Each structure stands twice: as structure tokens, then as C-alpha cells.
Amino acid sequence: MINAALLQSLFLRAVQAFQGGNLDLAAAECQRMLSIDRRNTAAMHILGSVAFRRGDHDTAVDLLGKVVRQDPARIQAVITLGEVQLALSRFSEAASNFRKAVSARPEDWVQFYNLGLALRGLGQLDEAAKVLERCRDLADADASSPWNALGDIYRSQGRLEEALACFEQALRIAPGFSMAQNNLGITLHALGRSVEAIAGLEKAIGMNPEDPELRYNLGCSLQETGQTRPAIEAYRQAIALRSDYAAAHWNLAHSLLRAGEFAEGWREYEWRWQTVQTADTYPQPFWTGDAAAGRTLLIWEEQGLGDTIQFIRFAPLLAKQGWKVVVVVQKALKRLLDGLPGVEIVARGEALPHFDVHAPMLSLPHLLGVTADAVPAPAPYLAADPARIALWRDWLQSRPGLRVGLVWQGNPTAKVDKGRSIPLACLAPLAAIPHIRLISLQKNEGVEQLDGLPTGMTVETLGADFDAGPGAFLDSAAVMMNLDLVITSDTAIAHLAGALGRPVWVLLQAVPDWRWLDGRADCPWYPSMRLFHQTRAGDWDGLAQRVAGELSRFK
Incomplete structure (x- = not known):
């Protein structure tokens, strides 16, 4: 017969020990309970909680799962199991358990909070927002975490002003809440309020100087404002606190490369495989x-x-070093890149010939020891099709004046396009220069802007058949060989013109991509290229006026 009185006594001692932080005693008392009653759910519940507190999540899930299966009405065990699953990123299972918890305890804001976190992990942001709004309404007046969590959801939904208000409220409740201060800084950064973001993140670091994420986020804001050296220092500090912080290594690479420190920058660039990119497997x-x-x-x-056009330059160089070189490229580029000396071009998805070793294209600068002062394989290293050059020559030479190819728009759905594309109307000062003939090289997105040009601005087009075939840029390359100059935003066309050795001016945002380096008017990658930077973020009008002044003197 089970001694109920002894079990009750052991249970009370176990609870007291657990609440007092004496996990060893709590576990010992529970083991004694299980020796008397091996199915005792109260003992397994406490043992599961002990395992969770010790970081033994697998044991915790096993024990708490047994409790919930035997006694589904033990809601506190359901809650603790959900917390363990949340810690393990098992969001679907956690959400299921927290749904049970909010149903059983509809006034307990903590369970709505936990459910909101689980739904966020599942990517169900709309439902997570509703749940956390309910959590906020139920929460105690001195509870800051619901405001912070709700702000995090709003930010993920792009509701930045609402997110900002949530983080500000969290900080009013808890002025030392470093996570909310961090989130406030990130949101200010996303709103383009970078100076305030930097101040906020520095304040967060003062609250919690050992948090590497705060240093990383500070680095991002510093880099966004063009403060490359301070950004490098912030990323280094983040890495010093967490040596395997892949995102910090990856961003450090961009900042080092932007600063012209290629040797270390290319080494750090190899961290991309631990962050945003997936390597081919062979x-x-x-x-x-x-x-x-x-x-x-x-x-x-x-x-x-554009990256492929920029870095394909190393393939012929390696062929000269004795390699038989095979290069896998995007299908659209195969025809453009065919004919590189000593190089076999294969389109992505086609059968591969035999090979002994392989390398990703953007690892080649690291493997070859490329420096900012001596980029090998100088342009031109690509050539346009002679027949196409001849085909376009007559048409273009019948247009008198200085023939300037124009590109203004990249792919608007690409993350990297943020801030890079130029409203075509901003380039009207170029059209006002006597004897300048603007010719559109734009394809796909952006061509619709040709229908709404300002009065007096003319941009000629090359017809529906221009670059309409299965290969990309074949006509573009041939047309460029018949132009006097190409003016473009930061797109693949810039790389094509540079690789062909054509005169090209690239119009860049105030803080451009790393490959253009800090403050350079020339470009080590392409000797025929000239770089024009905005002096103020977003000011394409001012940049266009400056470019127009230079174009009026172009020979």
C-alpha cells in the first residue's frame, strides 16, 4: 500500500527545496517519491523543472511529457513543458501547449506572452500581434516585456512607428531594460534615424556591456552612416565577446573591404557560409x-x-596558371561569358565535366591574395560579339552628338537595391546639355518611367528586340562598344561596362556597397570607371547636377 502521508511530506520538502534553489535536495526527494510510486506525476513534474533549470532540456521534455500525458489537467506542467519547447525552438509544440494554458488561465498575461513568442517563432506574425496585444492589455502596469515583445512583432511587420512607441513605453516602465533599448536603436536605424539609433545603442551598451548583439547592432548603424572605422571597432568588440558570432564576422568583412583592408576582409568574408548563404555541395x-x-x-x-561579371576575371588568370578551369554561371550569362580564354562555361543546372577541386567565385580573391592596390586581370577581360557590334553600329552612328547609355533602376525586389536605384526624372539635367544624346539601356523594371519624363527630357530607346533573346546583356555589350559613355546606377550594367573597358560613370548612394570602397572616385576593379557619390543620403538631384557639370566637359 502506498504511504500517502509520506508522499505528501516528501512532496512538500521537494517543493520547498526547489523554491529555495536547492535543486539537488529537490531532486533527491522526488526520487524517493518515485521509489514509492513510480508514476507519481508531482515528482516527475518537479524533476522536469529541475532539469529545465539546469539546462538539461531533453530530460525536461521527457519527464514533463510523461506528466502531461498522464495528467493533462496539470496546467502548470503544460506551461513548463511549453517553456522548455520554446527554449528548444520547437515552436509548434510550444504554441500548442500555450494555447491550452491561455484557455485554462484566460487572465494570465504571462501565458499570452509565451504564446506570442511561440507564434513569432513560427512566423505567424499577424496572430502573434493579436495575442501580444491581449497580453499588453492584461499585463501588470509595471510589466515591460509585453511592450518589448509587441514592438518586436510590429517591427517585423514593417509597422515601425508603432514598434517605436512600444519600445519607448517599455523603457518608460523599465529604464534599464537593455533589450528594449537595443530594439529601439534597431528601429530608429530602420527608420533612417541613424544618429539617434547610434545614441540609443550606445546607451544600451552602457546598460549591458557584455552583450555582443548590442555591439553588432551599433556596428550596423555606424556603417549605415558611413563611419567605417568605428563600425569595424564595434564588430571587433562583438567578436571579442562571442568569437563565433557569424553575422559580426560577415559584417566586419564588408567594413574591412570598404576600408581597403582586403587581406583580412577576404578572410572574414568566408564567414558568409555561416550566415546568409548556402554553399554548393560536391x-x-x-x-x-x-x-x-x-x-x-x-x-x-x-x-x-553583377558579382559573376566582376569576379569571372579570375578564371582566365587561373587557366594561365595551369588549371583546366570550368565555371558554373547563371544560365542568363552563359552566352555572354562563353569564349573566355582557357575557360569552359557551364550554365547552372547543366551536367558538369570531371573536376578535382572546386571553389566559390567570391572566395577567389582570398585564395589568390588580391589587394586593393593590385587587382589582377585588369579590364577589359570580356568582349562583345563582333557581329552584334556591327549590327548596332549603323543605327547608333546615325545619331549625332555624344552618345550616352543610361541605366537607372535595379531589381526593386532585391534587398541590395535599397537606396541604389535613381528616379529617372532626377537625371533630367543630363538631357539639358547640348549635343548629349541619352540612350536607354534599361530593361524590365524601371522602363515604365520613360512614359513620364519631365518636359524637355528625351531618352531614346533601342526597340523591343533589344536584349530580348535567351542570353542576358548580349545587345547591351554590343551597344556599349558604340557609345561614348555609360552612366548607370549600381547595377550589373556597371560591371559589364567596366569588364568591357568602356568609359562608365557609376552614380552611388552616400554609403554604397563595399566593393566601391570609401571615398574613391576611381575604381580598382575597373580602370575605365569613375565613381560619383551622393554627398547627402537620398540626394539624387544634387548628384545629378554635379554629374551634369562633369558631363558638359566630357570629351
């Missing part, structure tokens, strides 16, 4: 930079069309 090993020895090297594209 049974053959990665190339480590050793000599060819008669082997075949497969190089594979990994980012955008």
Missing part, C-alpha cells in the same frame, strides 16, 4: 590555393549577375 574537396598540377578546378557562381 564530393570533391574545396580548393585551398595550392598549385594546379594538371588538375581541373570548378568555380561556381554564388551571388548576383
